Amino acid sequence: MDRRTFLEAVAGLLGLPFSQIAHWEHPAPPPRPTEEEDFWAWVRSEFPLHPSLLNLNNGGVSPHPRPVLEALFRLELAANEAPAYVMWRLQDQKEPLRSRLAALCGADPEEIALVRNSTEALETVIFGLNLRAGDEVVLAESDYPSMIAAWKQREAREGVRLRWVRLPLPTDDEEALLRPYLEALTPKTRVIHLTHLINWTGQIVPVERLTTEARKRGIFTLVDAAHSFAHVPVDFHAWGCDAAGVSLHKWLCAPFGTGLLYLRKERIPDIWPLFAAPADRPPTDIRKFEHLGTRSIPTEQAIAAAIDFHEQIGQARKTERFFQLRRYWLREALTLPRVRSLTPDRLAAGLATIAVEGWTPQKLADYLLEKHRILVAAIDWAGLQGIRITPHLYTRLAELDRLLEALKKLP
Template sequence: MHSRRKFFSHMGTVAGTLATLPFFQSDSGKALLEALARQPDATDEDFWRLIQQAYTVSPTILNLNNGGVSPSPKVVQEAVERYNRLSNEAPSYYMWRILDNGREPLRAQLAGLLGSSPEEVAINRNASEALETVIFGLQLKAGDEVVLSKYDYPNMMNAWKQRAHRDGVVLKWVDLDLPMEEESAIAERYISQFTDKTRVVHLTHMINWNGQVLPVRTIAEQARARGIDVMVDAAHSFVHLDFKVEELQCDYLGTSLHKWLCAPFGSGLLYVRQPKIETIYPLFAAPEPDSSDIRKFEHLGTRSFAIEQAIGQAVQFHKLIGSARKEARLKYLRTYWLDQVRDLPGFRSYTPENPDLAGAIANVGFGNRDAGELYDHLFKKYKIHTVPIKWEGINGVRITPNVYTLTEDLDRLVFAIKDYVWSN
């Protein structure tokens, strides 16, 4: 009963914050707030249909490439427009004297989602900027080793290659046979690369190519016991999986907020564990580069205050759904459509079956057929937007639903895939 009262108290606070916004004064918005009272689960299609109505997604093109970038709900779009109009009334006044005052409360909100101190969170524009701040800011010397994988995001690999080229840092590549179903086997691939020269291990929490989740904590504990810094690319795991940063035991984390938080395009977050802040040089010049103040990583010059401040509405919308409910729904959607196509001839999944090692992202192929064929079939004939992936050992199409995706949308996907298999 105490837990139930706490839930309704929390939801009352969130709903009260959102209720004054234009969308939540509409019939659809009011219905969504009322539906939360019945504590809907991952299979409640009536509830998730109301979530869909909170977005402005196309009724004709089925977007199943949310792994690239996700659309924002109406409340976030409205906020961007509102803050942008305000900024244009007198830019230097409203941006720096009014909207800029919202950064500290926003920092606290993001820290709440992450489970960290606000003094460990910097607001920036995307995961690449966040992680490259650390990659280029680490005080490494020639011969220092960095452990990483060729399944990491290309921007991150290229940044590390640049450090190797400029500074003589040694890159040690981990071989992964994706998909992998055993956490211990994955962890051993990384841990076996550690030597007394290893200074950093770079871990992609959820691999963008196929949705494989790495056992970050297991690897991180072994790394930190050896004095090795742990960097986590959480572009696809932050508010996709229900976790707090302390559970990962990492030193640095970067993520894009325009993916699973559905914040405005061009928003991101950098986490640096407090004792490490003073050891990292900022990517953009700051007055005191050796400072222990996390804000030294926010000297970006003029940026869009409208985009930054509208992150707050995205946080509130996410909290309205709830982290645990969101993760359960995303995993349910992946299982829903995969279970209907896995018995088709030539079916091959590049995504783990282990529910602890996957989320919403799945990648499938059929026999040796080129991924581009299935991609073309899905879009040209059925207007289903996905992305073909041909990377290392993967040759499949990545399918990525989000909270606004309904099972009837995935029925359309299943029908299209079956048509592809049986008509070719």
């Protein structure tokens, strides 16, 4: 298959005319142009962009850059020639991926399991921990709903007690974030569930200080790092957590339905797999969490292309850009009389949430989409009400000006 045929096929899959992605045939030369905005223009050229919609809701799931789409299509095409042979015998090569992902998150390869998303990773731990009636779990009202639902199921079925904390959001005061967790700890506390980068507002919680205190008390720490990985620097060993879950289809821009589970080596035997592992799989082997039945190996293997793209840009440069984009639009938005921020300045990265007086979150999100073709996320959870703005690496400053103009014109 030549390149044009490939692009026409991808265009069909995306529901776009060939002309919309024809520029992929001649991408601008990457590495590191002299002018910073020239570099980000090259990054932008690698993404399939909607012809009219301004996508500022990249927090839920990120689009794939061209190298990932090409790898995914190529792997799918090859696998379908003889799936039982090509997919299972040739393509199913997890160990190189395991090593590369471990290097990106400060872990040992033997502590990384390939799963489908952070929900699967975190619920593997939530349901795999040996807990008894009366054991206490400390968690925040601002944690992700799927995780809250999982813990509530354990509470309903087994009598595990949940102790809730309300964080003083937003804040750049680390002590103020630590205090509610520390005050909730008792001799019966067995687990602290932490969200490192809170999806509702972008607030970053200093998990290292909490895990240090937890380890002194023999408390298991589980970190939701769904929005952290490839967004800000992540080092699980430095964080000191016992377990963490990641969605690779967010800021790494890997294929939809890819994630990883991190478990500190000495904790692996303590956790039961969500899906029973083969009898010959040792309880100390991280691979016991990968027995999921038939799964898309092409989807999994295309993660490597996402890692390549990520490394070509560099984590430090990505994080700096995310900070720049957030501060660019948010500081200007806060000069408007009805706008207030639900996101701190220092303890945050690329995503932010604002509230606008006189507008409910859903009404404002609908207005921006219908009147200005700007896609944002409506946030209404645990007392947090606003719209979440999540630009990505491909977002231009001029597009954020478009958002600002729309906010200025609000009736």
